[in-house]
Amino acid sequence: MSDLLVNERTRVKRLPKRGAYDRATIDAILDEALICHVGFVVDGAPVVIPTIHWRDGDELYFHGSAASRMLRTLRDGVEACVTVTLLDGLVLARSAFHHSMNYRSVVVFGRARLVDEREEKLRALDRLVEHVVPGRSALVRGPNESELRQTLVLALPIAEASAKIRTGGPIDDAEDYALPVWAGVVPLTLTKGTPIKDETTGAATDSRGA
Amino acid sequence: MSDLLVNERTRVKRLPKRGAYDRATIDAILDEALICHVGFVVDGAPVVIPTIHWRDGDELYFHGSAASRMLRTLRDGVEACVTVTLLDGLVLARSAFHHSMNYRSVVVFGRARLVDEREEKLRALDRLVEHVVPGRSALVRGPNESELRQTLVLALPIAEASAKIRTGGPIDDAEDYALPVWAGVVPLTLTKGTPIKDETTGAATDSRGA
Numbered sequence: 001m002s003d004l005l006v007n008e009r010t011r012v013k014r015l016p017k018r019g020a021y022d023r024a025t026i027d028a029i030l031d032e033a034l035i036c037h038v039g040f041v042v043d044g045a046p047v048v049i050p051t052i053h054w055r056d057g058d059e060l061y062f063h064g065s066a067a068s069r070m071l072r073t074l075r076d077g078v079e080a081c082v083t084v085t086l087l088d089g090l091v092l093a094r095s096a097f098h099h100s101m102n103y104r105s106v107v108v109f110g111r112a113r114l115v116d117e118r119e120e121k122l123r124a125l126d127r128l129v130e131h132v133v134p135g136r137s138a139l140v141r142g143p144n145e146s147e148l149r150q151t152l153v154l155a156l157p158i159a160e161a162s163a164k165i166r167t168g169g170p171i172d173d174a175e176d177y178a179l180p181v182w183a184g185v186v187p188l189t190l191t192k193g194t195p196i197k198d199e200t201t202g203a204a205t206d207s208r209g210a
Numbered sequence: 211m212s213d214l215l216v217n218e219r220t221r222v223k224r225l226p227k228r229g230a231y232d233r234a235t236i237d238a239i240l241d242e243a244l245i246c247h248v249g250f251v252v253d254g255a256p257v258v259i260p261t262i263h264w265r266d267g268d269e270l271y272f273h274g275s276a277a278s279r280m281l282r283t284l285r286d287g288v289e290a291c292v293t294v295t296l297l298d299g300l301v302l303a304r305s306a307f308h309h310s311m312n313y314r315s316v317v318v319f320g321r322a323r324l325v326d327e328r329e330e331k332l333r334a335l336d337r338l339v340e341h342v343v344p345g346r347s348a349l350v351r352g353p354n355e356s357e358l359r360q361t362l363v364l365a366l367p368i369a370e371a372s373a374k375i376r377t378g379g380p381i382d383d384a385e386d387y388a389l390p391v392w393a394g395v396v397p398l399t400l401t402k403g404t405p406i407k408d409e410t411t412g413a414a415t416d417s418r419g420a
Contacts, residue, residue: 009255009257013279014274014275014277014278014279034297034300034311034398035295035297035311035313037247037249037258037260037293037295038258039247039249039256039257039258039291040256041251041254041255041256044251044289045219045251045289045291045319046249046250046251046256046257046258046289046290046291047219047249047256047291047317048247048248048249048256048258048291048292048293048317049293049317050247050293050295050313050315052311064224065224067224068224069223069224079254079255079256080256081249081255081256081257081258082258083247083258083259083260085245085247085260087244087245087400090244090342090343090402092342092343092346093350094350094351095350095351095352095353095357096335096336096338096339096347096350096351096352096353097351097353097354097357097361099338099339099342099350101244101245101262103245103260105260107257107258107259109255125306126306128306128309129306129309132300132302132309133300133302136302137306139391139392140303140304140305140306140309140389140391141304141305141306141307141386141389141391142305142306143305143306143307144307147305147307151307169406169408169410170408172410176351177410177411179350179351181349181350181351182349182405182407183407183408184405184406184407184408185405185406185408186402186403186405186406187402187403187404187405187406188244188400188401188402188403189400189401189403190297190398190399190400190401191398191399191400191401192300192396192397192398193396193397193398193399194397195392195394195395195396195397196379196394196395196396196397197392197393197394198379198380198393198394198395200379200382200387201387
């Protein structure tokens with residue numbers, strides 16, 4: 001793992017006790033999350049787009065259509081900011097002011113590179129499927145040449161990055177603990193429900209549209 | 211409700227069928243989500259920060275410490291992009307290429323205004339607690355003068371905004387439906403667990419730190 005750059009951008013300034021800069025912490029958050037928010041600048045204004053991401057070693061990957069404005073913009077190596085947030089709980093305090101949330105977030109700054117070497121791109125797309133459902137990439141039909149052409153894959157170095165984490169219960173002002181109000185944490189978890197099998201057969205696909 | 215501005219920024223360009231521009235759809239997503247990602251530009255580079263948001267009528271609110279860089283930057287009326295994403299499911303197709311996710315997202319562009327009139331600010335902070343736990347704002351101790359001074363509240367008009375939504379099962383290529391691989395949707399839900407009561411009493415607070 002590479003050393004992380006802790007600088008004015010990545011250092012957690014508000015509530016610095018919540019900051020973490022070690023790769024194990026950062027990687028665990030990136031690996032658990034199913035979605036990231038990618039920020040970039042268009043005509044001087046910010047744009048933030050949700051997309052799926054995955055990690056391979058020291059790089060954070062994302063992908064999309066070759067027609068995607070986000071991918072085409074980032075392919076050119078402009079500055080990006082990718083943020084991943086896991087919500088862990090509602091923190092309900094005795095005062096409105098001390099309400100909070102438990103969360104684990106990561107911010108990665110940098111410039112992405114285009115992954116266009118064929119073998120590396122295939123590996124990356126396998127890792128994407130593995131990120132979502134481990135073991136599944138070997139079961140499904142892999143990308144054909146047309147699909148590879150239609151897909152852009154970008155990789156952002158996990159070099160200038162930091163995590164910010166809040167855990168635990170509410171911290172109230174001393175005099176508020178006597179208030180007769182329930183306080184504590186409501187845990188939040190992104191839960192998988194019962195899988196819904198797609199019963200569509202080939203003959204029926206035309207009527208479903210694309 | 212105001213009419214929404216559909217322009218080059220807000221129009222959903224990739225997969226336009228997934229775009230939605232009506233306020234009822236947009237508001238429902240904003241109201242359900244517990245977190246947003248706020249994008250802004252610092253020294254020409256994008257920054258994306260997760261924060262809690264809430265809606266009151268035609269405006270999207272967020273808040274934070276008066277010392278927060280994000281709040282201080284946005285208070286000056288620079289361009290912001292606020293994105294909210296709800297994950298609804300993993301869409302597992304028979305080919306790697308057609309894997310997808312079901313989601314509902316909203317992007318709001320604009321410039322925020324500082325909410326500094328006392329009554330409006332108090333109302334906004336009540337709405338924040340109500341957004342997280344309806345009915346709770348009347349139970350907890352409201353903000354005192356010091357807390358009000360420490361808190362910045364900003365409001366962004368929900369005027370230049372759009373939603374993007376994917377629902378339903380995988381759409382595979384016709385010839386892939388014969389493949390012997392499970393395909394379908396794994397639903398995802400942000401689930402509340404059993405609340406964990408904070409048993410701390412006033413006497414014990416000192417040892418917990420702040």
